Amino acid sequence: MTDRPQANYERSQHNSFKGSETPEALCLRSLYTPDYESYKSRNPSRVEGTLGWFLGHEKYRQWLQEQRSSLSWVSADPGCGKSVLALFLVDELEDRQSEPSATVCYFFFKGDNEEQRRAEFALSALLHQLFTAKPSLIRHATKDFESKGDNFTEDIGTLWRIFTSATADPDCGDVIIIFDGLDECEVSTREKLIDSLALSYAVSANRTIPTTRDTSLKFLLTSRSCGSIERRFRGLPIIRLRAEAETLAIGADIELVVNSVAEELRHMCGLTELERARLRDHLVQDADGTCLWLSLAIEKPSDYGESPLKDVLRILNTPSNMDAVTDGRSRVPVGRYGSVAVYGYRGGGGYDIRRGHSTGSVIGADRIYEPT
Known part of the structure; x- marks a missing residue:
């Protein structure tokens, strides 16, 4: 602005x-x-x-x-x-x-x-x-x-x-x-x-x-x-x-946020329209009425290439635990998928995935995909 x-x-x-x-x-x-x-x-x-x-x-x-x-x-x-x-x-x-x-x-x-x-x-x-x-x-x-x-x-x-x-x-x-x-x-x-x-x-x-x-x-x-x-x-x-x-109004807003995130990932990862739609549906399903699951850190480093959608879905397919809290947890890199950088917060036997530029809105993870 x-x-x-x-x-x-x-x-x-x-x-x-x-x-x-x-x-x-x-x-x-x-x-x-x-x-x-x-x-x-x-x-x-x-x-x-x-x-x-x-x-x-x-x-x-x-x-x-x-x-x-x-x-x-x-x-x-x-x-x-x-x-x-x-x-x-x-x-x-x-x-x-x-x-x-x-x-x-x-x-x-x-x-x-x-x-x-x-x-x-x-x-x-x-x-x-x-x-x-x-x-x-x-x-x-x-x-x-x-x-x-x-x-x-x-x-x-x-x-x-x-x-x-x-x-x-x-x-x-x-x-x-x-x-x-x-x-x-x-x-x-x-x-x-x-x-x-x-x-x-x-x-x-x-x-x-x-x-x-x-x-x-x-x-x-x-x-x-x-x-x-x-x-x-x-x-x-x-x-x-x-x-x-205001559950209906907030739900409509969350769908708009999901659409925005999915579109951003489509451009960054070179996804097809079908892949974008699948990713969008996945995010909507896990959103559970809040923006907590949309806590992906998205960066645009020039030295990372693109990666298939399955790798993005593997990191997003972590079961959600909406009771997770981030108090006192340390920020750790989980992996990169194309130009999408995913970060987590160590603690409680798993990781919390979150959007790097948002300081709230987190979600716990019972398992995580460790990149090779």
């Missing part, structure tokens, strides 16, 4: 601060501790035609069109594209902002990275994005920075207070926040984050209304359906979208 005007503006502002030694410049740099931009890019882009059901969903439209502040929680089962959705929404919402007063901020939680799994890093990332887009707002953070130094970024209470003060500033304008993978946030900091969200809203009979803002502050959170998160949200009039209930 080409750089948008807002992204160019953010980089120019960041560079202008970087050349200065003012307290504002040092404060902004201290907030850039988490490399939130690369966390966003870890996730694959959506396949063309998918997620249309979400954009037209009444719950999403309600959240998007609400004139006042609103909080939406989107839950979904593993392997159903929550991070793909969040990535798409960040880009979609940034592209559709016609007025410079609307600022889109984001953070992608991930349990396998210490910086990506803690709420204080998420809040630092939000403040960095907000102050980059609206440089005058950094005045809300300089007092804490001057009194505490870089340590002010380690306290969730301080960061949240700065965030609420800055977003209530008349110069701030509307703000949209996307948090992806809230269930992967470390539990103690996640609880503090959710509690801070709850305390920042005054509950009326019909909706949540921030007590100090004239403009809107909208949060959209994604996670697995999680009892501990649901209990924390209890009592908040959030807009809840249960994607796990």
